[in-house]
Amino acid sequence: MTSPGRRRRAAGLAMTSALLATGCTTTSGRATSVTSSRPTVPVVVSASPSRPAAAAPPYIARVAWISDSRGRTLRVYPTPAGRIAALSGRAEAWTEVLRYAADAGTPGMQAQFDCHWTFARIVEPDKTSWNLEPWRPVVSQSAMQASRCNPGGAEGTVPSSGGSGPSVSR
Numbered sequence: 001m002t003s004p005g006r007r008r009r010a011a012g013l014a015m016t017s018a019l020l021a022t023g024c025t026t027t028s029g030r031a032t033s034v035t036s037s038r039p040t041v042p043v044v045v046s047a048s049p050s051r052p053a054a055a056a057p058p059y060i061a062r063v064a065w066i067s068d069s070r071g072r073t074l075r076v077y078p079t080p081a082g083r084i085a086a087l088s089g090r091a092e093a094w095t096e097v098l099r100y101a102a103d104a105g106t107p108g109m110q111a112q113f114d115c116h117w118t119f120a121r122i123v124e125p126d127k128t129s130w131n132l133e134p135w136r137p138v139v140s141q142s143a144m145q146a147s148r149c150n151p152g153g154a155e156g157t158v159p160s161s162g163g164s165g166p167s168v169s170r
Contacts, residue, residue, distance in 0.1 A: 055081035059093035063100040064129075074104050075129040076113065083121055090117045108138040115141075115149035123148075131155060 059082030064075045076097055085093070094113055098105050109132045116130035130149075139151040148154070 055085040055089070057081065057085075057089070057092055058096055059085055059089055060096040060100065063097060063104075065101065071133060071135040074101055074109065074132045074134075076116070076132060077129050078121075083125060087118060090114060093117060104132065104134075106134060108136055109134060111138065111141075111144055112136060112149055112151075115144045119145065120149055 058079055061077045061079045061082075063077065066073050066075060074097075078093075082089075082093055094110060094117075097113060112132045113130065116132075120127060120130055136150065136152045139147070144151055
């Protein structure tokens with residue numbers, strides 16, 4: 001069994017690797033370096049006879065609004081194609097989310113989705129759903145990444161002010 005600290009460090013290394021693989025930089029503008037005693041596998045999306053350059057939509061299978069002690073959460077369930085699609089499929093995937101839940105169309109919700117699309121698929125590829133919460137604050141991209149796509153508190157924590165409205169599943 002691994003400790004929470006070890007899992008956080010591993011997730012941080014995976015997030016940094018994803019940043020480097022996608023050409024992203026830190027807020028200082030310099031690329032972040034990662035050192036590890038283990039060999040790393042670069043994340044590459046390329047065309048080959050056995051693997052297409054991009055997975056075809058749909059990228060989102062369904063969404064479901066739930067309510068709990070933290071407030072409202074939109075659970076986004078990606079399709080298998082949504083789990084492996086190129087980063088360029090993000091806008092199409094967000095459009096699919098909005099077809100299911102038009103009320104999700106806020107800057108904070110889209111920023112959380114963008115973070116999940118870019119990083120959560122790499123860090124936690126088998127996560128059942130990507131959870132987006134309207135009660136989370138709108139933050140910079142670097143703060144979003146530092147919070148592992150959960151600004152205002154990790155998943156499972158209670159926010160200072162809860163969400164509102166009934167839960168709706170679609």
